Amino acid sequence: MKIRSAEFEISSVRPSQWPLDGLPEVAFVGRSNVGKSSLLNKLLGRKSLARISSQPGKTQQINFYRVNQEIRFGDLPGYGYAQVSKQQRSQFLRMMDTYLSKRDVLRLVFHLIDSRHDPTKDDIARHKWLLDTGVPIVVVATKIDKLPKTKVKASLQRIRTVLASPYPVLGVSAAKSIGIDEMWEYIQSATQDDNTGTEAENLPKN
Known part of the structure; x- marks a missing residue:
């Protein structure tokens, strides 16, 4: 995918702030410190468009x-970070759930x-909820460059088994550019035919 332009638009906390031009969207969900910002920057071909914080849970x-x-x-807030207050975690989850269930x-x-x-x-709880939304999912196993090559396959299978997911698990490394093309x-498969949505429906399940 050739990136001709990539720009930050807005940070939002409520639906009234969401962009309304109808462009198809792809969401990124994960625990704090899972490597989400690094992966976004690699996908977009930018070094610091998505800010990488030394303080997990800051977004x-x-x-x-x-x-x-x-x-x-x-890019949704990271979940599961212990040093974020219980009230903040509850607010994050409500905001995420509203977005994931109502974003047409x-x-x-x-x-x-x-x-x-x-x-x-x-x-596991987040994945179960995602399955209930009906939106196609790809599980992205980050930081596989930090695993011995002989253990990557077993790690991907273990993640899929623990999550009880029918969707693909893709090994990715932002540092080594592994899995970025995939x-x-x-x-592209999920967004190229936005009039019918047929491509998104045909994402492979294993």
């Missing part, structure tokens, strides 16, 4: 990025999981 809004004037990325232009969700560890209780293939 408290939905950040929207417009890509090639054709699609939009929605949402065509695909990338659910990011750290490949070095089994999915947490928060990961992510773009999923994005």
